[in-house]
Amino acid sequence: MGFIPHKWFVILHIRESFVNKSDxxxxxxxxxxxxxxxxxxxxxxxxxxxxxxxxxxxxxxxNFQAVDYAHGAFANDxxxxxxxxxxxxxxxxxxxxSLAAHAFGAPRMIVDQWFW
Numbered sequence: 412m413g414f415i416p417h418k419w420f421v422i423l424h425i426r427e428s429f430v431n432k433s434d435x436x437x438x439x440x441x442x443x444x445x446x447x448x449x450x451x452x453x454x455x456x457x458x459x460x461x462x463x464x465x466x467x468x469x470x471x472x473x474n475f476q477a478v479d480y481a482h483g484a485f486a487n488d489x490x491x492x493x494x495x496x497x498x499x500x501x502x503x504x505x506x507x508x509s510l511a512a513h514a515f516g517a518p519r520m521i522v523d524q525w526f527w
Contacts, residue, residue: 412485413478414461421453422494422512423477424463424503425522441504441523443469449502450476461494463508 414420425443443462450460453476460477466486471479480486480494492515495501501512502520509519 412480412483414480415459418457418459419499420459420461420494420497422463422498422501422503422508422517423450423460424501424506424508425468426464426504426506427468443471443475446502447475458499461498463491463494 423443423446425441425446427441427443453460461480462471462475462477464481466482468481470482471477480490491511495508495512495517496515498512498517500518500520501509502522503509504523505521509521513519
């Protein structure tokens, strides 16, 4: 999967519209590609990024420096909880996972909240 256990990591959970379903679009949505520089910076600082979310979201491109856990074969509820509990911080837009990470005490950086 590409996850390196001895490195610190952050979670990136960006809700996107489901592929080819315009009726799934919401005001809170964003594009994962807007976070390429964010991921590059985390890697430059010695960490790694784990992209969580639905496997219906677009897959990450090969130049995207993040573990695409959302499309990983190992994704499950137990690992989700472990990631939320052990990340250095959680970054994403307004989605339910922001509450789960917060419940584990992870600091959050919520982005693209123009409607608040």
